[in-house]
Amino acid sequence: MLSTRLARRALGGARQGYAPLTQRSRTFATQSYDSLVAFGQKHVTKGLGRQVEGVMVKGEGSYVTFGDGKRFLDFTSGIGVTNLGHCHPKVSAAAAQQCMELVHGQCSIGFTTPYLQLIEKLIPMMPDKSLDSFFFWNSGSEAIDAAIKMARAMTGKQNIIGMQGAYHGRTYGAMALTKSKTVYTEGFHPLMPGAYSLPFPYWHHLGTPVSTSSAELSAASLNQLNLLLQQQSAPGDTAAILIEPVLGEGGYIPAPHEFLEGVRKICDENGILLIIDEVQSGFGRTGKNFNIEYSGVRPDILTCAKGLANGFPLSGIVSRKELTDKLNPGSMGGTYAGNAVSCAAAVAVADAFKSENILANVQARSTELFDALHAVKSNPTTREVILDVRGQGLMVAVEFASPTGTGEYDPFRKPGTPARLASRVAKRCQEKGMLILTTSVYEVIRFIPPLNISSEDLKKGTQIFTEAVEEVVREG
């Protein structure tokens, strides 16, 4: 029966109470909604995880509505994608207009106007003038795979060094350098060979106290890098070092500038390329166009995606012409790479960044967010369970203590602390009307609200979070 109903809806038939897909109301009758969810649970592969067993039907700014009528304040932004809010009117209008002009102008056939316009908009936004050669793909993972291929072709070397805790995606190249959780690789070995990793300058990875200075953390990680180059992957075999300037899936940890500067120096001394993955931290997320600007370090290859087109699939791989001229024509590309509609949306995003002064809003809201989270950290009911409040701009995290940590040898485990705090707090926030995500193998909640969120909505979100933490801690 359900298939008939779905077919009717898809055909737009208004008979028997089924509104056409284009005109249907934002909510469903309970019975029909439940059966739609059940249909999805039955037929959508189990390989996809889901936070909410529901169907999203409408997104407006900082809010998303499900088919049962529940409306949530969205502090996930579709995992850092809808950075200008859901269905930003100018971005959606630009995409709609492009739909009527040219949807698919394949990149191996010719250029498209929005593709070139986008490059024109991006050039002045680049963190270094040398970054002047662009290529667009669909997803962040594809951008990482392209960066790996480019680094290998440009240097004639094979190995790539990444970071412990890194997340670069689920395709085979990106997955080999993803070291945040084994769920991404378990059962999928053998992975791409030539992938190595070293500890991120994060106290968990280095086993030092939370209060360890960024200079000390950086020195410890850089020492590990030198060791790796002497023991595992010789500089003569190492094509590139791949780093997220803010470790995302690994726990929202900004890399200290001392670390990034040290890596740049080691790369320069050894003919190794530096790939900076700004898929999540780019496009204003941390208060600058690109996070790497905070350190002033020059990437040889920069990858971006997510916020680039505010939800339309688009990723970018940027390098310098002198390097990309070494690539053979046809060695890069893909059927949908740099789709014209996605590029038109991205042009509108770049325009909105300027006209709506997005970076200033990120700075202002970031201060409010940190103030609210530091208040939770010093609140007598909750302070014992909060280990850390960290991040930059609107890429911010709270790390809770854990009674077990990663196991009996974890020096940071805190017996007596309530278990699974991050996922329980996220669930409680959801019950209170806000979507928020956890991250990493530790007890971490991440805040990625839209970059244009209002002060009122930010306050509403932090109040929900504060109440949720207090309630869950009291329950023990």
Ligand SMILES: Cc1ncc(COP(=O)(O)O)c(C=O)c1O
């Ligand atoms: C830093 C980083 N790199 C790469 C990716 C992979 O991007 P995608 O999911 O679009 O393939 C992600 C996704 O979360 C990411 O955060």
